Amino acid sequence: xxxxxxxxxxAACKSEDPGxxxxxxxDAGVLGEAIRTxxxxxxxxxxxxxxxxxxxxxxDRSFMVVGTSEEAHLAVLAIDDPSGATILRWxxxxxxxxxxxxxxxxxxQATVINWPIRDIDPALVxxxxxVHLGSxxxxxxxxxxDIDVDVTSLISSDxxxxxxxxxxxxxxxxxxxEDAALVSATEAAIAHWADVWEGADMALEVRxxxxxxxxxxxxxxxxxxxVLLEASAFAExxxxxxxxxxxVNDDPSQYGVSGQxxxxxxxxxxxxIVVGWLANAGGDGVFSxxxxxxxxxxxxHEVGHYAGLFHPVESAYDAWDALDDTPECGGQRACxxxxxTNLMFPYSIGCATGMCLSTTGITNDQRAVMQRYTGTR
Amino acid sequence: xxxxxITLALACNTPEPQxxxxxxxxxxxxxxDGARAIFERSLIRDPEPSCAELTEGIADPVSAxxxxxxxxxxxxxxxxxxxxxxxxxxxSAIEPTMTRWVSERRTMGYGLLALDHLDRFPPELADRLSxxxxxxxxxxxxxxxxxxxxxxxxxxxxLAP
Numbered sequence: 413x414x415x416x417x418x419x420x421x422x423a424a425c426k427s428e429d430p431g432x433x434x435x436x437x438x439d440a441g442v443l444g445e446a447i448r449t450x451x452x453x454x455x456x457x458x459x460x461x462x463x464x465x466x467x468x469x470x471x472d473r474s475f476m477v478v479g480t481s482e483e484a485h486l487a488v489l490a491i492d493d494p495s496g497a498t499i500l501r502w503x504x505x506x507x508x509x510x511x512x513x514x515x516x517x518x519x520x521q522a523t524v525i526n527w528p529i530r531d532i533d534p535a536l537v538x539x540x541x542x543v544h545l546g547s548x549x550x551x552x553x554x555x556x557x558d559i560d561v562d563v564t565s566l567i568s569s570d571x572x573x574x575x576x577x578x579x580x581x582x583x584x585x586x587x588x589x590e591d592a593a594l595v596s597a598t599e600a601a602i603a604h605w606a607d608v609w610e611g612a613d614m615a616l617e618v619r620x621x622x623x624x625x626x627x628x629x630x631x632x633x634x635x636x637x638x639v640l641l642e643a644s645a646f647a648e649x650x651x652x653x654x655x656x657x658x659x660v661n662d663d664p665s666q667y668g669v670s671g672q673x674x675x676x677x678x679x680x681x682x683x684x685i686v687v688g689w690l691a692n693a694g695g696d697g698v699f700s701x702x703x704x705x706x707x708x709x710x711x712x713h714e715v716g717h718y719a720g721l722f723h724p725v726e727s728a729y730d731a732w733d734a735l736d737d738t739p740e741c742g743g744q745r746a747c748x749x750x751x752x753t754n755l756m757f758p759y760s761i762g763c764a765t766g767m768c769l770s771t772t773g774i775t776n777d778q779r780a781v782m783q784r785y786t787g788t789r
Numbered sequence: 790x791x792x793x794x795i796t797l798a799l800a801c802n803t804p805e806p807q808x809x810x811x812x813x814x815x816x817x818x819x820x821x822d823g824a825r826a827i828f829e830r831s832l833i834r835d836p837e838p839s840c841a842e843l844t845e846g847i848a849d850p851v852s853a854x855x856x857x858x859x860x861x862x863x864x865x866x867x868x869x870x871x872x873x874x875x876x877x878x879x880x881s882a883i884e885p886t887m888t889r890w891v892s893e894r895r896t897m898g899y900g901l902l903a904l905d906h907l908d909r910f911p912p913e914l915a916d917r918l919s920x921x922x923x924x925x926x927x928x929x930x931x932x933x934x935x936x937x938x939x940x941x942x943x944x945x946x947x948l949a950p
């Protein structure tokens with residue numbers, strides 16, 4: 413019912429006024445080896461909408477649009493292809509129980525969309541794509557017109573969708589990079605993460621940096637935004653930032669949380685994954701081999717979210733990802749049997765023996781999403 | 790027949806499929822009904838159950854939470870979740886346990902968890918726990934947490950034994 417009300421409110425607040433077009437790029441550049449960037453800004457006008465043009469060239473694989481605002485919540489409303497056809501629209505997904513992106517929900521003062529998302533989405537063709545952004549009040553549904561929005565478009569020209577690599581910056585919160593046991597455990601966990609992701613033909617390129625960020629990390633979004641913005645400033649172009657702290661959101665049972673799904677590749681209040689080492693080590697504060705395995709799978713899982721993967725089924729067994737090869741199971745028993753060892757399953761299973769089942773499964777459709785993430789090269 | 794299968798597998802140079810089999814029943818962790826319920830509820834990550842939801846309908850929640858914290862090895866968050874509920878909602882009742890957690894190396898994770906909550910405890914309890922931690926097995930790690938949690942309330946160092 414809440415979703416229906418939200419849908420009606422959003423529909424009521426939407427206008428046919430096309431709003432403004434974002435200005436042409438005033439700061440174009442190259443991010444990494446195969447990512448072109450374009451920074452621009454615009455105003456959502458009386459309609460509360462902003463049309464962002466993404467100029468795709470022959471050989472481009474995928475693009476990402478990141479919108480940020482200091483005043484309003486943002487969402488993606490639609491994507492039009494160069495022929496003018498609308499190929500993604502919020503109305504098709506907003507009330508669905510199958511999730512393809514978080515970009516339709518105006519929950520933050522930033523929004524991010526990656527396109528294409530799945531292997532069944534049409535490949536890019538040369539020409540101008542238009543990404544429609546909307547600005548909203550904090551309720552996420554009431555349009556808020558006349559909002560200035562900063563927009564960064566990133567386009568990957570890496571054509572290989574069979575193998576890829578993601579660049580990761582592991583950022584130690586204050587003092588934790590000097591804890592030899594934690595550093596050693598994290599390195600071992602990342603080695604396991606690399607093994608897991610190899611199942612999706614995804615490689616990792618990891619570097620480490622120290623920071624003075626408080627180890628008591630915030631939950632991403634809201635009050636946590638400034639910390640993620642600070643952390644993401646450490647990143648080199650195209651890197652995904654993973655902050656290793658002690659606790660997340662003052663909660664010792666939070667393993668880790670992704671800033672957004674998908675995650676932005678430019679500094680923003682959403683641009684990091686936060687991880688609490690204590691939850692991963694457990695009551696003895698020491699990483700056993702089993703803990704390291706779980707820690708590595710937590711990292712692989714959370715950065716999987718950042719690369720665009722949803723849980724194949726949510727833990728209430730009433731919502732699923734929009735991928736064809738992760739079955740829409742029903743009920744705990746069936747879902748655990750079918751999906752319990754998938755990397756993106758929402759919780760650990762089989763733990764009563766003192767060691768949970770390993771969650772290393774990655775389906776072909778999940779692999780395709782990761783390979784199409786703009787940060788994958 | 791199993792030796793034949795192994796021989797054939799080796800001869801064919803085919804790695805055995807990595808099937809994860811459940812261990813025999815006797816290795817399964819045996820918990821009381823209350824602790825079992827908390828353990829199963831603690832596995833859910835999203836939405837994460839509150840402490841009230843974890844212990845709903847359980848006659849003696851402190852005992853059941855302690856049982857989970859002290860006996861469940863995996864996943865590590867289950868014990869941490871139970872310990873968090875104890876630290877946040879039953880701190881005074883479990884002071885002897887928390888004193889042990891902040892003192893002994895083998896419970897350092899729970900000890901650090903307790904020290905990360907010092908600013909939520911009554912001052913006298915926080916002071917006793919801080920002193921125990923600084924005299925315990927991991928004083929350096931304890932000192933960093935104590936200073937972080939008390940810096941807004943007291944001058945750092947006043948808690949030194």
